[in-house]
Amino acid sequence: MTLWKSVLAAAVLALASGSAALAARTDLVLGIPLEPPHLDPTAGAAAAIDEVLYANVFEGLTRIGPNGEVLPDLAESWTISDDGKVYTFKLHTGVKFHDGTDFDANDVKFSLDRARAPDSVNAQKGLFAAIDSVDVVDPATVKVTLKNPQGSFLYNLGWGDAVIVAPESADTNKEKPIGTGPFKFQNWAKGSSITLVKSDNYWGQPAYLDKAEFRIVPDAAAAVPALLSGDVQAFPFFQPDGVAQIEGDPRFKVVVGSTEGETLLSINNKKPPFDQLKVRQAISYALDRKAIIDGASNGLGVPIGSHQSPASKAYIDLTGEYPHDVAKAKELLKEAGLENGFKATLKLPPPSYARLGGEIIASELREVGIDLEIIPVEWAQWLDQVFTKKDYDLTIVSHTEPNDIAIYSRPDYYFNYQNPKFNEVIKELDVTSDEAKRIELLKQAQKILADDAVVGFLFELPKVGVWDAKLSGLWENAPIQANDITKVKWND
Structure with a gap:
């Protein structure tokens, strides 16, 4: 009897220990x-950096939540002046960096000033362009004065590019x-x-x-x-x-x-013959989005006709502007003086949506007379050759940054696209806080991009x-x- 009780007790203990071990898994x-090129979110455009470090290791004054909402982070609260130009942030106290140094308002000033400095290497330097000054009120209070009201300012501070770093460790964060x-x-x-x-x-x-x-x-x-x-x-x-x-x-x-991943057939808009609107439009007509989505995203991507997520309140469906039409594409190439077609290169980074989609797109463009040489590249090569040096004809990439339609207004961006009318819309959007007005401006911006066939808009990455x-x-x-x-x- 005693032996039976001992065995039973041992079994119960083993079961309890096993259950506890399972429950305690941490x-x-x-x-x-993709492997990040380095580990500093404030010094690189690669999404893979944020996919490891955002919210986990680095934090900003604000952060973006799982539904796209702006949440407080290192700033526990803030007030905004009546004219919309002065933001006063109250910071959490007792916060330390992982090396044991204290976090305070000086780190906020350092980080924001560093991001917007003339020699900044921040990949999203434009996020900070509206800042006029950053002032330390006291260790737990920082005042940011803008040159003009900016409706997206708190959202911008939630990007990975806006995380707060310490001067003691900023140079070694990579x-x-x-x-x-x-x-x-x-x-x-x-x-x-x-x-x-x-x-x-x-x-x-x-x-x-x-x-x-x-x-x-x-x-x-x-x-x-x-x-x-x-x-x-x-x-x-x-x-x-x-x-x-x-x-x-x-x-x-x-x-x-x-x-927020707009998947694009990006086009070098200054490189002949892509500097001709009719050529870019011909490319758009040649694209069969359904075939591309089926092959590159297992049918899960959502077709887009401009640079806005279908999940956005400002989204408008412009996919009908360039329906798949081989005859129309050939007609436009003829009008552009390219009746016999032409050769070009298509540089493809590693993701499967690019490599698989590239094969499909090459086949579709071949049908209208555009003969593409496919060049696979690694991410480091893509960032150097395509994104930085603009040494490309066509490429495929998903732009996963949130609400990033303003990239088309950047004078040195890799699309090599410039339209003063579009830039004016973005300029007005930047100083507009009213949501209804912002939505209307975003719709105008989408329409301009579609009309200009700046890139081949493919699908929203699932x-x-x-x-x-x-x-x-x-x-x-x-x-x-x-x-x-x-x-x-x-x-x-």
């Missing part, structure tokens, strides 16, 4: 398709990022993974996870077995063509949400998330380029 391996977030950087195994661990002195609500490894899985074919084996528990941005192998498996959740069914807290949608794991936890 580690996560999260798969990402390799050893130091922020104020609930996770701190532990290790970067180049080509393999980036590991974050829970910060012990976080000022806000602590994270549930103790450790998170962002594992780089660039090959879509490797993602499915990594998930099925349990080596990786979550892919917030899963390749759409792998969904069929996961759907129906009760161990996983498949969540299809929206993004956010396909696949993760262990026991996980909660991962974002369904992607209003900003981020893998926010601050609320992620394992459930029984």
Whole structure:
């Protein structure tokens, strides 16, 4: 009897211990398709940087929430002057950077002044162009004065490019990022993974996870077995063509949400013959969006006709402006003096939407007489050759930055597009706070871009998330380029 009781007690204890171990799991391996070029969100355009560090390691005065809303972050509150030009931010106190240094208003001034400085390397320097001055009122109060009212100012401060960094560590953040977030950087195994661990002195609500490894899985074919084996528990941005192998498996959740990723056939507008409107229009008529969406996003992308997310209140459907029409495309090329067609290059970065979509688009353009040489490039090459040096004819990329239609007004942007009328609309939008007026201006801007056929507007990139069914807290949608794991936890 005594032996039986001992065995029973041992079994109960083992079961309880096993249950506790399962319930107490606090580690996560999260798969990402692209390795960031470095780890400083304030010094690079690559979305992969924010997808590891935004909200997790680095924080801003404000942050963008899972539904695209503006939330307080390092600023606990703010007031706005009657003329809309002076923002006074009250900061959280007792906040420390991960190296133990104190956060205060001086760090805010340093970060904003650094981002807008003449020698700034910030990829979104335009976000800070409206700032006239940044003044420290006291350690917990900072006053930002704008040159003119800016309706999107608080939203702009929530971008990854606007996170707050410390002067002591700003120069080394590319390799050893130091922020104020609930996770701190532990290790970067180049080509393999980036590991974050829970910060012990976080000022806000602590994270549930103790450790998170962002594992780089660039090959879509490797993602499915990594998930099925349990080596990786979550892919917030899963390749759409792998969904069929996961759907129906009760161990996983498949969540299809929206993004801010306008997927474009980008065109170098100053390079002949693309400097001719009729040539760009011919390209737009040659594109069969349905075939591209089916092949490049497993049919999950939403067609777009200009640069605005269909999830936006300001979105207008302009997909009918250039319906698929091979005859019309050939007619326009003839009018442009290119009846016999021409040759061009198509540089394709690594994502499957680009590589798969590029093959389809090359076939479609070949049908109207445009013979494309496909040139695969890695992200570092794309950023250098296409984005920076504008050395390209055509390329395919998703612009995942939120509410970024103003990029077409930038004089040195890689589209090489300039339209004074469009620039005036954006200039007025920038100083307008009234929502109804802003929506009307955004609609005008979309129409101008469509009329000018600046790029080939393809589709809004879907956010396909696949993760262990026991996980909660991962974002369904992607209003900003981020893998926010601050609320992620394992459930029984």
